[in-house]
Amino acid sequence: MPLNEPAASPAARMMQKVDCPLRWYTPESWAKMQLLDPCALLNDHAHLEKKAASNALSLVAHWPSDRHLGGVAPEGWVHGLTTIANDETEHLRLVLRLLDKRGGSLSKGHSNPYAADLRALVRAGQGKLETADRLMVSALIELRSCERFACLAAELESSAGADPELLRLYKGLWAAEHGHFHAFLELALELPGADRAEQDARWAWMLGQEAQIISKQNFYIGMHAGVKN
Ligand SMILES: [Fe+2]
Numbered sequence: 001m002p003l004n005e006p007a008a009s010p011a012a013r014m015m016q017k018v019d020c021p022l023r024w025y026t027p028e029s030w031a032k033m034q035l036l037d038p039c040a041l042l043n044d045h046a047h048l049e050k051k052a053a054s055n056a057l058s059l060v061a062h063w064p065s066d067r068h069l070g071g072v073a074p075e076g077w078v079h080g081l082t083t084i085a086n087d088e089t090e091h092l093r094l095v096l097r098l099l100d101k102r103g104g105s106l107s108k109g110h111s112n113p114y115a116a117d118l119r120a121l122v123r124a125g126q127g128k129l130e131t132a133d134r135l136m137v138s139a140l141i142e143l144r145s146c147e148r149f150a151c152l153a154a155e156l157e158s159s160a161g162a163d164p165e166l167l168r169l170y171k172g173l174w175a176a177e178h179g180h181f182h183a184f185l186e187l188a189l190e191l192p193g194a195d196r197a198e199q200d201a202r203w204a205w206m207l208g209q210e211a212q213i214i215s216k217q218n219f220y221i222g223m224h225a226g227v228k229n
C-alpha cells in the first residue's frame with residue numbers, strides 16, 4: 001500500500017506517463033523550497049551524478065559467479081552499466097557547466113543520508129544477494145531522482161520567473177533517469193541463478209523501505225532531501 005497518494009499535481013501527471021511504482025510521492029512544496037537556492041541544489045546534484053557514475057562502474061565487473069555463465073558476464077551487463085556510467089558523466093558535465101555559469105563551484109565534501117539509509121538494506125557479503133540488492137538500491141535512487149526532476153520541472157513551468165535553462169536540464173534528466181531505473185531493475189530481476197519470485201518479493205519490500213526512508217529525511221537543499229515542515 002502506498003504511504004501517500006500521488007497528488008493531482010503537474011509532477012504527478014508527468015510520473016503517471018511512465019512506469020512508477022514509488023509508494024510515497026513528494027509534496028509540491030518540496031520543489032518550491034529547493035529552487036530558492038539553485039546553486040546549492042546544482043552542487044548537491046553534481047555530486048550525485050558523480051556518485052552515480054562511480055556506482056555504475058563499480059558494478060561493471062561485479063556480476064555474480066554462476067556455473068552456467070562460465071565466468072562470462074550476463075548478456076547486456078557490461079554494455080548496460082558502462083552506458084549508464086557514460087550518461088552520468090555527461091550529466092555531471094552538464095550540471096557543472098550550469099553551476100559554473102551561475103558563479104558556483106563544486107564543493108569538496110558531500111553526504112547523502114537517503115542513499116546511506118538505502119545502502120544499509122544491502123545484504124553485504126552474501127554474494128548474489130548482495131549484487132541483487134545493490135542493483136535494486138541503484139534502481140530506487142534512479143526512480144526517486146526521476147520523480148524529483150519531475151517536481152522541479154513542474155514547479156519551474158508554473159512559476160512566473162521561469163528559468164528555461166534549469167527547466168531544460170530537469171526535463172531532459174527526468175527521461176534519462178527513468179531509463180536507468182529500468183536498466184538496473186531488469187539486471188536485478190534477471191540475475192542469473194536467482195529465483196524470480198524471490199527477487200520480485202525483495203523488490204516489493206525494497207519499495208516499501210524506500211518510501212519510509214525518503215519520507216523521514218530532514219530538510220536541506222538537495223535532490224534527496226526531506227520536506228520542510
Ligand atoms: Fe544522471
Ligand SMILES: [Fe+2]
Pocket residue numbers: 052088142176177180
Ligand atoms: Fe541515472
